[in-house]
Amino acid sequence: MILVDSSVWIDYFRSAETPQVALLDSLFGCVPLVVGDLIAVEVLQGIRSEREFRHVTRIFASFRHIDIVDYELAVKAAQHYRVLRTIGITVRKTIDVLIAARCIEDGLTLLHADRDFLPFTKHFGLQVAYSEP
Template sequence: MNRPSEASSTGTAEKMRSQISLESAGRVIWKRCAAIDRKEPVIVVDSSVWIAHLRGIENAARRRLQNIEDPLEILVGDLILMEVLQGARDDRHATTIEANLRQFTIRPMLDDSLAVRAARNYRLLRERGITMRKTIDVIIGTFCIQEGHSLLHDDRDFDPMAQHLGLKIA
């Protein structure tokens, strides 16, 4: 049984830890709010990397993801979120994945002007004899180019965008 002095010091220590946690959480929330609208380049992590991560598949892109020290450097596009959630086993699994991905900044990737740019990029690649297999990859790549972000991926479909359109690879 605790003596009164031990109990009060234990209570004080717990209260201090609680305050520190709340203060730390406040700083994290403040940083997260600031990150949402920041214009500095970040790393967009493609669904190919998240899926490898979820499945425990070892590859260079997954190792790069695991080595990113600041979670504020990671951006998850809404379309990438959709792609990852489509592969969930069931609703419970999808809810867990969504909660984990929501730790990062999530941004919409497509608006009307980006749609026009993505279509132009598709045509530019087609003129060079390259046909992109998935429209969503053209959108993701164009978003990264437009915003100045790097893309972390494990999908060969992005390679022509890097080679011909200036997509930065993380």
């Protein structure tokens, strides 16, 4: 299963031509895609029109949904963050730490376009669907 990050969904809904969007297009119907609750919030809160909001929620409703965080995962995410800080890496957004921890914990592959996930790949084995060449 592949969890698609908001960085890719936002590009997708803006019709951006990125390698991650092209990969997402190719995955529809071929691989199980997952929408996380916090990812849905990040995408949906930025939508201005009611029509687009309904369109995106209909698309998201067609995928499996997962809750990103619970107490145990919050503790693991904090541990990951602390390890990265000790080696001089600061992740900019707490939500990204939580998303990475959920993927690592559940063995999900992450499709993203956000550099904050790179340290999780290198130091914690986060599996990603696309890596920059």
